Amino acid sequence: MKKKWMIGTGIGVGAVMLVASGLAAGAGNSGYEAYKEAWKQSGTISSIAGEASFQVTDNGASLFAASTTFKGDTDKQAGSASVRLTNGKESKSLNVYHQDGRTVLKKGDSDIYQVYEGDGKDWEDGREGHAMNGKHAELAENVIDALVGQLRNQVTLIEGKDGGKQVALHLNSAQIPAPVQAIGSFLITAASEHEDELSEKSADSAMPRELDVELPDLVDDVRITAINLDAEIDANNLIQDQSAEIVVSGQDAAGKRHELKVELDLQVTQRDQVAPDTVDLTNKQVEIVKPDDDQKNGHGW
Numbered sequence: 001m002k003k004k005w006m007i008g009t010g011i012g013v014g015a016v017m018l019v020a021s022g023l024a025a026g027a028g029n030s031g032y033e034a035y036k037e038a039w040k041q042s043g044t045i046s047s048i049a050g051e052a053s054f055q056v057t058d059n060g061a062s063l064f065a066a067s068t069t070f071k072g073d074t075d076k077q078a079g080s081a082s083v084r085l086t087n088g089k090e091s092k093s094l095n096v097y098h099q100d101g102r103t104v105l106k107k108g109d110s111d112i113y114q115v116y117e118g119d120g121k122d123w124e125d126g127r128e129g130h131a132m133n134g135k136h137a138e139l140a141e142n143v144i145d146a147l148v149g150q151l152r153n154q155v156t157l158i159e160g161k162d163g164g165k166q167v168a169l170h171l172n173s174a175q176i177p178a179p180v181q182a183i184g185s186f187l188i189t190a191a192s193e194h195e196d197e198l199s200e201k202s203a204d205s206a207m208p209r210e211l212d213v214e215l216p217d218l219v220d221d222v223r224i225t226a227i228n229l230d231a232e233i234d235a236n237n238l239i240q241d242q243s244a245e246i247v248v249s250g251q252d253a254a255g256k257r258h259e260l261k262v263e264l265d266l267q268v269t270q271r272d273q274v275a276p277d278t279v280d281l282t283n284k285q286v287e288i289v290k291p292d293d294d295q296k297n298g299h300g301w
Contacts, residue, residue: 031155035167038233045238047073047274050267056215057261062088064213071276077101080277087213099278112285163235173225184224184248216258218250225249225259242266 048071055065065086072079079098084091093108103116154175158166176184226247232240248260 031157041237042239046075049270049274053265055263078276114287116289165233167231169229171227216252220251222250
């Protein structure tokens, strides 16, 4: 079954949620607290640059991959990113800029710069939403901790000589608690169904969603077989590097077994005094996209 490249959105969100659930399930007090505090501290940085990648493989074959380099400055309400997407057969690229209260998108195969005009309120709303998500994450963490008990002790924490730390969590199928398995199965199914709906509604989207991805539908014996997370925390108690991997196995309707592996990697290359890239639209082909019209056409992102 073909699904648009935006399959990465649903699976990516599901993967992050699963890793967070697995960490709460497997983290001991020292390791979990060190990791949580490092993320809180990292959130106070006003500007940042880095690289990130995301990949989905099926029985070792790449189904979808995305990579990006990004720069952001929350104080100046500015950001930029260069994104490349591939399904193993073809690739698409996209450059994104947020400047002067507007978001500018340019597909790699187009000379048109699509401009989403706004008043910067989306950045303020994002900050408020981030705070609310923090409250929800804290509540979820408390619930999961109560459910899984002593499995929290399986995280490892290594103190570095330079003041940094290494946090790691590695769980196999037998170590993953039933609540996390249940959450995982739900997210995998929900992500697949949601992507089908998005694909149908997004045929004319401004984003490059025409990159088809073959993703098997797992219908039987669906299980998470591994959750792995490794994070590097620097001497300033900031997340420097992080990698996460989730492996899911199951059978499709024809009885074929699949092993889906979702991998995410993040590396921070610079903090503070980061200047996001900008684009000069003078003499460029510009298409103005109104937010209301974009939402009506299913272009929301």
